[in-house]
Amino acid sequence: MVHYILHYFDCYGRAEPVRMMFMLSDVEYTDQRFAFKDWPLIKNAHPFIFGQSPVLEVDGKLLAQSNAINRYVANKYGFAGKDDWEKAIVDSLADLHHDYFTKVRPFYGVACKYWDGNFDELLKTNFLPERDIFMGIMSRFIEENETKSGWLVGDSLTFADLLLFNHVLIFKNWVPDLVDQFPKIRQHRDKLKNHPKMADYLSKRPHSIQ
Ligand SMILES: N[C@@H](CCC(=O)N[C@@H](CS)C(=O)NCC(=O)O)C(=O)O
Secondary structure: OOOEEEEEEOOOOOOHHHHHHHHHOOOOOEEEEEOHHHHHHHOOOOOOOOOOOOEEEEOOEEEEOHHHHHHHHHHHHOOOOOOHHHHHHHHHHHHHHHHHHHHOHHHHHHHOOOOOOOHHHHHHHHHHHHHHHHHHHHHHHHHHOOOOOOOOOOOOOOHHHHHHHHHHHHHOOOOOOOOOOOHHHHHHHHHHHOOHHHHHHHHHOOOOOO
8 A cells, every 4th residue: 555645734725635635535644744833944854855845755755846746646546637638627727726826925925924914905906806817717617517517627526626625715714705706616615515525524624724
């Protein structure tokens, strides 16, 4: 049996979609969490080959970059898309999510209290305009795929769905009306929230706001 160790901060962030894929697939793994205050001490040591987290250890081999990890685990356990075309579309949505997350970092950093800044101002000038673009695109994918499955791509859940879901759950903490004007995103979120395994997982996972 493969031995997986997922190294990440004690929060959801970039690691939660991987945790969700392991959970949905009943795959055992070590969820190696560390405190934010410890990061400077461990950042340049094993296993952080890029000086960043997450890192997935697979029988002692190290894989960095959250989307490379997502894709690796997704390919193994059936969350990557059903054929080459679906896989390419899933990857494109993961890249879009990455770009979006990079764009809203000024707001995210203030929301997490990583740095000082005007929360209300950044919400208005940074987060909300990017949110509207991102959620608009995601809504279109869900709508176009609605008769097939209600997932973003094809007829089954992929890691692109988990990236969107994780984002929605986290940012709702700071933006309570995050998805009020996006019915397709609410529908997608509820579909995942009501998935029996997911509902159980969400009720038991360690609490975090980010
Ligand atoms: N593109 C990388 C970004 C990784 C990244 O920035 N991770 C953050 C935590 S979410 C981190 O390690 N920050 C601390 C640092 O860079 O020192 C990925 O997706 O894994």
